[in-house]
Amino acid sequence: MAGVTLENVTKRFGDVVAVKEATLEVPDQDFLVLVGPSGCGKTTTLRMVAGLEDITEGKIKIGEKVVNDLPPKDRDIAMVFQNYALYPHMNVFNNMGFGLKLRKIPRDEITKRVKEAAKLLGIENLLDRKPAQLSGGQRQRVALGRAIVRNPQVFLMDEPLSNLDAKLRVQMRAELSKLHDRLKTTIIYVTHDQTEAMTMGDKIVVQNEGVIQQVAPPLTLYNEPENMFVAGFIGSPAMNFIKVKLRREDEDFFVDGADLNLKLSSALLDKRPGIKEYANQDVIMGIRPEDLGDAQVEKEFQVSDDNSFTADVEVVEPLGSEISLYFKIGDISGIARVDADSKARVGDKIKLACNTEKIHLFDRETEEAIK
């Protein structure tokens, strides 16, 4: 087994820069998830690691070995394709054993390894079938099985679950995590689904327009986003962004917006001392919907005049355990996830409370988080 290292890797297709100066370290046995919007260069990054795409600039290492000029078959990696890419003319057994056969592994050994992997994935009874006779979920497992039997140093997976229905996806998600716990093989996993990223990854790489935005464990990414893109991309519904002014009054700091006037908690100021340097400047405030509450029923934190504001309710979406409120303050719209006990109705003016410790502030120019 081995880790993967990218050093200043750039990929250009003609004028299009698909991946720009990516530097990344994937430690051995890690489950790394690459996430980002469509077209941000995730697949390209993965294909470069696999050796299916040349590298325009930079260096890729698998273990200690620079693999820039190594063909895919000599990189000791296995890839699970987004669309399965099963060999349609071979049955499941041969699909899974193909790579071993090409590597001249003895017949008995192939049978043993295929059976083992099939058992692990619960597809033992399908070994004689052709891909056309399988359901989507089964095909997915065969594609995974084909990777597993090879026992490679690194698994590369390109949105392997995107073709499955919601239920199967959740199930396979858990199974993949279990599989990783068991095999301990390094995995680089591409997805554009941030829930998938948050639930599966030891570490997550957020990419946008070919540039790596942040590399961090899921909770760090959620709690300490480095910039507005990451803050907006991770979390659902997305973080609310409001243009505000950071007002200083003696030792206290306030964010002033349209109809908004919130006092920053001292805990936040201690955690992010950089905020003080932005005194009396225009900044952007970010607050997650789950850190807003209906002042009347809020239980998680103390409500006061210093951390609440009035808003117009535009849409109410009951989700059972909680309610999504689409609100407006002045001409700014936002979303709050409030307690299911909230009595808010469409058209009401209600008081929303804000957990000011969870406020994020961003530089207006650079969109970087203020720390």
Next chain:
Amino acid sequence: MESRNLFMRMLMHAVIIIMVLIWVVPTLGILISSIRPASDVLNTGWWTVFKSPLEVTQFTVENYESIIERAGMGTAFRNSVIIASVGTLLPVTTAAFAAFGFSRLNFWGKRFLFGIIIGLIVVPLQMTFIPVLRVYHQVGLSGTFLGVWLAHTAYGLPFAVFMLHNFFSALPRDLFEAAYIDGASLLSVFFRIALPLSVPALASLIIFQFLWVWNDLLVSLIYLGGTRDVAPLTVRLASLVGSYGQDWHLLTAAAFISIVVPVVVFIGLQKYFVRGILAGSVKS
């Protein structure tokens, strides 16, 4: 709506039946004429046998015996098989390699070369006779099977490359990449992935090329000449028409022999026309 559908279906069936008749009736005529004695063929139409179809004595295999022995149809048949089998397999195999290269490899001048090959599809083969024949005379290829195999390969290649290239290019890229990652070399990708998946395309190409070579008269006549020991069926048949212009009973027997093989080839390859060979491979 119902009745309209029914009408359309009946119309379809009627058209198909008419087409089948157009093909079957003359073929049947040839078959029956070929097994009737010469005197009958000259005096009555072949359909008269239906008056008493069970009367076996009115049929004979004499015509076949005489053409195979007297007119050398046996040799001609063997020659045709030799010419058509190699004349089919050689271009199809070559084209498969070439088309795979064009669709899966990147090399300098690829588009230009491919353009030339496509362009050659429209070159009339008559244009090539004189220059090729002169070269053949110099290197001693005229009048040999090798010469005619090479000629058929050259004439068949452009279209075969074009057709297989289209087919290979339409195969999903991920399939090949999966194989490369699995450790396949270019050749094993060709033999274990590309070829098995292109069986329907290969089968239809083989049928086309086989029919073309089997029925070809011109190329054989030009490059083989009329020599009996190398001339294929078509050439013999043509000379039969010349020498026995009136011998319908012999002509029909010879013609029937030449029909049988393509039919057998077609029926034999029919099962390879599988639809949906890629089913289940990739989700699109």
